[in-house]
Amino acid sequence: MKVAKKVAIILLIAFVGIQFIPTKRNQSDVVPATDIHVIYNVPKQIETIFKTSCYDCHSNNTSYPWYNKIQPVAWLLENHINEGKAELNFNEFGDYSGRRQKSKLKSIASQIRDNEMPLSSYTIIHQDAKLSEKEKELIIQWVEKTIENL
Amino acid sequence: MKKLKVTTGILAIAFVMLTTMSCKDNKKEQTIVEEQQTEVSTNVEETTHDNSDVHHDEEATHDNSDGHHDEEATQDQDSADDTTHARDIKMSTQKNAATTPIIDAYFQIKNALVTDSKENAAKGGTALLAAFSKFDMKTLTGETHKEYMEIAESAKEHAEHIVKSPIDHQREHFEVLSTDINDLIALIGTEKTLYQDFCPMASNGKGAIWLSETSEIKNPYMGSKMPTCGNMQKQIN
Numbered sequence: 001m002k003v004a005k006k007v008a009i010i011l012l013i014a015f016v017g018i019q020f021i022p023t024k025r026n027q028s029d030v031v032p033a034t035d036i037h038v039i040y041n042v043p044k045q046i047e048t049i050f051k052t053s054c055y056d057c058h059s060n061n062t063s064y065p066w067y068n069k070i071q072p073v074a075w076l077l078e079n080h081i082n083e084g085k086a087e088l089n090f091n092e093f094g095d096y097s098g099r100r101q102k103s104k105l106k107s108i109a110s111q112i113r114d115n116e117m118p119l120s121s122y123t124i125i126h127q128d129a130k131l132s133e134k135e136k137e138l139i140i141q142w143v144e145k146t147i148e149n150l
Numbered sequence: 151m152k153k154l155k156v157t158t159g160i161l162a163i164a165f166v167m168l169t170t171m172s173c174k175d176n177k178k179e180q181t182i183v184e185e186q187q188t189e190v191s192t193n194v195e196e197t198t199h200d201n202s203d204v205h206h207d208e209e210a211t212h213d214n215s216d217g218h219h220d221e222e223a224t225q226d227q228d229s230a231d232d233t234t235h236a237r238d239i240k241m242s243t244q245k246n247a248a249t250t251p252i253i254d255a256y257f258q259i260k261n262a263l264v265t266d267s268k269e270n271a272a273k274g275g276t277a278l279l280a281a282f283s284k285f286d287m288k289t290l291t292g293e294t295h296k297e298y299m300e301i302a303e304s305a306k307e308h309a310e311h312i313v314k315s316p317i318d319h320q321r322e323h324f325e326v327l328s329t330d331i332n333d334l335i336a337l338i339g340t341e342k343t344l345y346q347d348f349c350p351m352a353s354n355g356k357g358a359i360w361l362s363e364t365s366e367i368k369n370p371y372m373g374s375k376m377p378t379c380g381n382m383q384k385q386i387n
Contacts, residue, residue, distance in 0.1 A: 097300040103326045
């Protein structure tokens, strides 16, 4: 019993301790001129889907959940967001070369088609980010049309 | 005693939260991949019937874009390819040995995909990254340099994904990588003799090209399912 108590106390101290380690927040009010909806003609409906289902990890502005400041959750979120942005950043889409824009668009369609994105670990908390079959079809069609016109 | 329960309770909640956040991905991904594979195979069967049609269309657009290219190629290098169609490589390119390591690494990926080997394709991806980092671009100037950078950046990105992805993803990235390598050769040449092949069933039935070192068809998109699907479009050098 004593050992268990000690372990619990140590864990508790560690848990409190890591709360003091700062994380970088991914937030910005600016919609840059390189945003995908500025450089392409993105229908309103699709723009809304992108914003609800993708922008938390694929843009410079995350709308954080209430528990976001509790460690180690904050680290996990930071990691996911960094990885997500490195792969694709809707805010900076215009900074990619034409070649990469095309290949990013292609990947958007295939990730959605294969149900890889949005991540299931994300939609389990953000139910509204789940894509319906109709929404998926809508995005894929728009992406394919956009690629053809490039 | 009560305190202990409370603290362990809090900790337990924290860790459950943590695990739901982090561990879901992998399991889910696996099942999705399996489902997807069955989907792909049904798709494949469907498209087989349309094969000839798709192919005719492709040829038609190809001819058009060729004409277009000749007019504009000298003026505007950016108006290159559409989705399935890469820049046009001349039947005999500039003789350039500098691209050989890149092309060899690309073939390593291609041949791995022909034999359905995810591991070897990943090794090929690593080799391709190394080949690009060793490539000496000092000889390239102006527009050529700029375009090389764009191609290299894109190709490296696909190589990175090939290193870490399951095989169906590797094939998706290989498709765009093939366009990149094709365009690289069109831009700065090769000393190798190559064949440009076309698979009408790749890319969800839209069709995709690949490059090969042999005239014999060995399809990297279909692998052992349909190893000889596709046709040779042209010989280079």
